[in-house]
Amino acid sequence: MKNFKFKIGGKDYEATVAPKEGSNEVEVTVNGKAYTVEVEHTASKAAAPVARPAVSAAAPAPKAGSAQTIKAPLPGNITKVLVSAGQSVKAGEVLLTMEAMKMENNVVAEFDCTVKNVIVKEGQSVNGGDNLVEVESTAAPVAAPSPAATPAPKAAPTPAAAPAPAPSAGAKTVNAPLPGNIVKIACTVGQQVAAGDVLVVMEAMKMENNIVADNAGTVKAILVQQGSTVQSGDPLVEIA
Numbered sequence: 001m002k003n004f005k006f007k008i009g010g011k012d013y014e015a016t017v018a019p020k021e022g023s024n025e026v027e028v029t030v031n032g033k034a035y036t037v038e039v040e041h042t043a044s045k046a047a048a049p050v051a052r053p054a055v056s057a058a059a060p061a062p063k064a065g066s067a068q069t070i071k072a073p074l075p076g077n078i079t080k081v082l083v084s085a086g087q088s089v090k091a092g093e094v095l096l097t098m099e100a101m102k103m104e105n106n107v108v109a110e111f112d113c114t115v116k117n118v119i120v121k122e123g124q125s126v127n128g129g130d131n132l133v134e135v136e137s138t139a140a141p142v143a144a145p146s147p148a149a150t151p152a153p154k155a156a157p158t159p160a161a162a163p164a165p166a167p168s169a170g171a172k173t174v175n176a177p178l179p180g181n182i183v184k185i186a187c188t189v190g191q192q193v194a195a196g197d198v199l200v201v202m203e204a205m206k207m208e209n210n211i212v213a214d215n216a217g218t219v220k221a222i223l224v225q226q227g228s229t230v231q232s233g234d235p236l237v238e239i240a
Helices: none
Strands: 002-008 011-019 025-030 033-038 067-071 076-081 094-100 103-108 113-118 131-137 172-175 180-185 198-204 207-212 217-222 235-239
Touching: 094 131, 198 235
Parallel strands: none
Antiparallel strands: 002 011, 011 025, 025 033, 067 131, 076 094, 094 103, 103 207, 113 131, 172 235, 180 198, 198 207, 217 235
16 A cells, blocks of 8 residues: 655645555545546456557547547646647647646547547646546547458567666665556666656556656666556666
8 A cells, every 4th residue: 555645736635545456446545535446457467567558459439529528537736738629639649737646647638539628727626537628539430350361470478577676775766656557768777867857657547647756866777667567666766
């Protein structure tokens, strides 16, 4: 279980995150109110961690013309709105950024769409489940596969990563705050970083989360790879 304390719009929040054994859900409790959140994993329970699935493996987009409202997955504060009504966006493009649980989270479009209405403003505080953006799908229907097509052979499973080395004397390890998938490494060994610099980007709870340095220092070791699946508390980067 991980405990967090943070402040949004001048209001104090306390949150705990506890994975549920035997499932892909975590129990998130914010100021005494519990939320059950489903976390998408790229591997089965018995399989070793594998690379992030291709976009084609994602759930099919809604039918063109279908309306959908994107909601806040957690309580937080809207720090940046990047779209406006009438704008066309592609799957994976960032719609807005919100700060939650000491992380900057990118809320992205899950399919090609047109923005119909932006419900929130920069600086606004929201609760889990609040409406953020209304969109209308523009995704074309996916063609059925040809029956004559021969499936490509399955690639050999990626071997499990070796155990991370113990932190060097005087070094500080930045850990994963939630289970997720590493989608980008934004630093290199030997790089000088300042407090607040982005070290890695991880996908969790259907959001891209920027994991930042808590203090200035030098990157001594990067303990994960792009595509790695991590659990809450796993070490990510070592800074001295």
